[in-house]
Amino acid sequence: MKGLHQRLNLYINTDESYIFIPAEPVGARPLVVHRHSGDIVLDSPNASIPSSAKRSSKTIYGILGLISLSLSEYLIVITGRELRGTLLGHDVYRAVDFDILPLDPGASVSSPSHPVEAHLLALVRLHLSNGVFLFSYDFDITRRLQAQWVARERDEGKAFWEAADDRFFWNKFLQTRFIDITIANPKNDLSPYILPVINGSFDVRTSSLNGRNLQLCLISRRSRFRAGTRYFRRGVDEEGHVANFNETEQILGVASRKPDEYSTRLSFVQIRGSVPIFWAEVNTLRYKPDLQIMDGHDSVDALTRHMQEQVALYGDQSLVNLVDQKGHEKPVKEAYERYAAEAGVPKVRYQYFDFHNECKHMRWDRISLLIDSLHDDLIRDGYFHIDADKPEPLHWQLGVVRTNCMDNLDRTNVAQAAIAKWTLDLQLKAAGILSEKDTVDNYEDLQRHLREMWSDHADLISRAYAGTGALKTDFTRTGKRTRAGAFDDLKKSILRYVKNNYFDGARQDAYDLVTGAWVPRKGPSSALFLITDNRPLIIRAAPYVLMFSLFMILAGLTLPRSSDYSLFYYFVLWLTTLTLSLAFVFIHGIDYVAWPRLLPPTDIIHYNGPGFRSAHNGKGFGVNMGTLKAGASAQWLARGLRRTDRQMDEIELGTKKRVD
Template sequence: MKSIHERLNLYTNEDDSYIFVPAEPANAGPLVVHRNSGDIVLDLPSSAIPSSAKRYKKTIYGIYGLISLSQSEYLIVITGRELRGHLLGHPIYRAVDFDILPVRPGLSVAKPSHPVETHLLALVRSHLNSGLFLYSYVFDITRRLQAQYVAREGDDRKPMWETADDRFFWNKFLQSRFMDISISDPKNDLSPYILPVMNGTFDARTVMVDGRKLHLCLVSRRSRFRAGTRYFRRGVDHDGHVANFNETEQIATIPSQSDPNAVATTLSFVQIRGSVPVFWAEVNTLRYKPDLQIMDLQGSVNATQRHLQEQVSLYGDQSLVNLVDQQGYEKPVKEAYERNLAKADVPQVKYRYFDFHNECKHMRWDRISLLIDHLTEDLLRDGYFHLDSNYQDPVKWQLGVVRTNCMDNLDRTNVAQAAIARWTLDLQLKAAGIIGQKGAVDQHEEIDVALREMWSDHADYISKAYAGTGALKTDFTRTGKRTRQGAFDDFKKSAIRYLRNNHFDGARQDAYDLMTGAWVPRKGPSSTLFLIADTRPLILRAVPYILTFSLFMILAGLTLPRTSDYSLVYYFALWLTLVVLSTIFILVHGLDYVAWPRLLPLTETIHYNGPGFRSGHHGTGLGLDFGKLKSGVNAQWMTRGFLRSDKQVEEIELGAKRHVD
């Protein structure tokens, strides 16, 4: 596989060009980005750096990509990295610092000339700063080991961007310009500058087991398709892509006893998770439990079928483990899943339901072993990937996977996957002769602790990316016990999730859609003015201010000097009445006070009125019938697709011009 330049020196030739010169090898051709024309070319190795060019203050560790916003294209470069560990001897890095360079001359990233560009750049920065972006210059971290082994002969002369798994090549959209140039003009091959980056987790640890060294790795790869946040990306799309899809690979390597630097045995086990593959959503209304919505669209069964067929083609047999509750709020999701599965009738798919909350109630989470008992036959059939240096061919192949889901594919799913992975590692180490046939991983404290910490950290990372907080129930994953302190920590995390999911995730979802190419801005800020305008009716915008001011006045009345207590009775009665009325109004109009995504508004989902199921109170925060205040009127400002009136556009443009002046 062709390698990628690890260090680049950047020279800026005033407003004319950016010149990326590889630190090594010395004879590599520099990459030149001409700022006036936007052309990207590979210069000859002998090309001299212009005398007017100035060396950039930071070392560049890779080009993340090129993104086009409303006023200019921008180069995103990696200026900081940290070593996360090694996988089969190859270093794996995390990108921890980025710089954004405007291609168009005369523009400033620090002080954009238009508020729309300021907003879009803020989305880019927030996404880069909040993600866990992993990469390697010589090893394809986007593909599981078995897939790399199968394709090893054909990959030898290909660049990494051609071999990377399309689902987990997170910055593929931002690298598309470089890839198109490489394909259309082989003499202008930019492959050494195209760095595939994965969004996910990576953890590596070394432990001792009965005097033998064992290297453990846990890798999770997050799909770029249908990517997003907890309540704004649910279910499946028409192409069969599901929300929060993650492939998790647990790897164990055993060094040779004769040569500690050589790997004698490689063991890999893969699991997957993803949202229930039906058309469903949870519509936020400011209540703790959103409105659950099942949408029986015409292509629902086809979408489920496409998803499962893709998984079978990629991984083999599918053991579907569903942890959704069979009673109460979650029941309709379970029923819709089972209904679509029966109609889709995909071969090599076996469905298993496990009533997690009922089986593990009263903090008896050790009873997750019951799920393992149900899955034992499938796990033995599907196997795992096993390479031994003494044999030319793999000792064992993994012929299928367990696909686990709960509602969020986070907390219950983490517990189940960790238990399945531990059971499989026990089987693998016995087959490799590391532990005896009557032994167990649990009997070796060092490996037991490492596994618990790795899976708990992994759970937290995935949960933060999707829900905004660390995972729930990690006290069990870390210690093997469910504790009261853990339950209290889960309560705090749930409260933070509520605030984030209702009031902050709209912008996070916009950042996902912008960076993955789900939404592409047009040239000219006027086409994107809806990002910085609040088009809700005046009454909706005014009520939170009335509530805030009323609370301030009550606080002032309690703290400021007073002439008589009697004179304050009517004062407090007035402001308390306003507080109560404002609060009721906000709760009734819950839909209108959720921070919805703006780039790809969920208008059709919010106002869906077709066949299916809708729980809750159809958008009213209190669940009361207030006539016209019901969801039939709530959030109607969204049905216009964020189109703005000419007067509003004119006002915003005038404000932007004043900002520039």
């Protein structure tokens, strides 16, 4: 494929243009971005640099793309990279520092002229600082090894962006202008500057086993479709895209000649994704949100689209469902089974595993029961295996295991790690490294690498979706469930609660802005809803009353007193005020959640169609049997956020209406 420029020198020609000159190869055509017109062109080779242009002190390691906000367009460039490892001879980097360059000469990134622009820029920075963005200049990390091998002849002469997997090309929306210019005018081919980036995880380790040098790699790729946070992106959309979809590939390289030349390569792919029906959990400040399943949507069609796409991409599907069969999660399990049976998609087999019941009392080694039930499917699906000395692959992966729990995080991580380890045993035996009766468990060094990689991978996926590291990683790291690990899970669960209720609205907005799910119109007046609070005064005042009451109680503990009863009525007053204000906040809990503002989930909150609703907590005193009456506490959501929906329709979002 066509090469990518690895290092760029940036020259800023006053208010006229940004000039990017490749450090190598010498004489490559510079990229010029004209700030007034917004034109992006290639200059002639060895073009002279204007005398008025000043060189930036920072080296540019790639252009993430271009984003348009309410006042200006901005170039996002990578100014810092970290080598994460070398995969089969190819360097893989993580982008760690970014600069945002305004095209409008009058715009300022550090001091925007309008609070709406400042808010949008803050969302962009939030997304850049929270994500794990990975790239390579000479290897397509958006696609698994088998997909690359199948398309090797078709990829000849293509640019990286043309061959990239569209699902995992995370900055595809940011690169839209560059791609459109290249397609419209091949003579102005910007391909060497279009760097595909994935959002996910990457780890690579080297080891030796029975005299053979090995390289073990784990890479996950997160889909840019229906991307978001734990409670604000659930289920499926009309196109069949599910929330928190990740493709995870475990790659094994075996050196046969030189120690670092891995001529034998084996790959095993698994996928995870939200339960592919229309469902959501509505935050109300309670630890367990209200569960909502929406049967009014065409769930069968959406599930069918999702499954057909997975079959087309990966082959046979083994659907492993780890959702509990009782309690809060039971309706999700039942709806999934009902719609999957009704859809009847060929080459799809459903497999339920009652994780919490089978592995209770910290007996998580019983995950082996799931492996036993999947044995025939795993043998059928296989793995990808190529050898440099053979013209054709020795094995193909003909199917995948698709695993889910409620969040597709903690239970899913444990199951996927166990399946990956079982398959690694199979691969090592096929490569002639392990005997038929041998196992990875007998080799502590390799087993430790495998556990650490899967645990770190679990943490990164969990931070992206839930805001904290994964739960249950003590089992993944050590093979044992411990009380210390359970206590660590408790701390993470509390942190998840705080983040999911009070901080994830902004994180969701950042996802929607950077991936192009929401596109602002020029002029900040159309987006004033981002910086205004439409809630009634009493709703906004309650937390201040609560905090003041708490302050007065603490202050009363230090006040002098003439007798034990001198402050009795004082404490009664403020304890009563504290209790009433706290009760008010939880009764109207939905009003205190930090909801996304760009694409608010009002159709979920106010859903009244057929389906299942666990409760209608936190909607104030006006709720009657699931119906939100006029004058209810959450009325501002209907008035404010639904008005926001109309505003967004007016400013032509450029996106289809989403389920949540």
